Amino acid sequence: ARELPSALSRLGVPALLTSVLSLMIRYIDVLATEASRMRLARMSRGDSPRALHQGGAIAKSVGTLFLRSYERGERVYLAMVSRGYDGKVPPLINGAPGVSSRVWATAMLPVAAAVLVAASAWMWR
Structure with missing residues (x-):
């Protein structure tokens, strides 16, 4: 997975798509952890994941996860710009x-x- 963005750029995939893919690979674990924490919070409030009437709570959680990930993306982008990000992800160096x-x-x-x-x-x- 680490070599995928550099391989795609060598194949001629546009830099924007390669950058988005690279950042998505890096932050998918963060989103999974956030979703797990939200599920644990729902469970601690007495939510039953098997009950059919919990669909609304699950939909609200998905919406909240989307908003949190969007806001996190904005903060990460601003932090990257302040550190000199120019739209291109530097290649990952092995070693x-x-x-x-x-x-x-x-x-x-x-x-x-x-x-x-x-x-x-x-x-x-």
């Missing part, structure tokens, strides 16, 4: 910036050795 794969592999050698020693000690105990 730390400026670190070559050789340096990364050298740093991982002690970790791999420790895992190997621990695994062999566990197997021969």
Whole structure:
């Protein structure tokens, strides 16, 4: 999912659509958490999710979630503009910036050795 926006931009998909998709991928978990919190609040007030007469409460919750996500989007957009957002999402870089794969592999050698020693000690105990 992290490589999807850069792959779409390489395929020639318009930058606006790629930006919207990238932000949607990043904030879908936030919306799911917000919906879960709203459901928990309804349940703590005695809402029965299986009752048919709760349709109005569910519809109101969906509307509230839409308004909250819209307002959050406005706040995020204003924060991004204040930090220099120009309409293009920068590509996500795999790994730390400026670190070559050789340096990364050298740093991982002690970790791999420790895992190997621990695994062999566990197997021969």
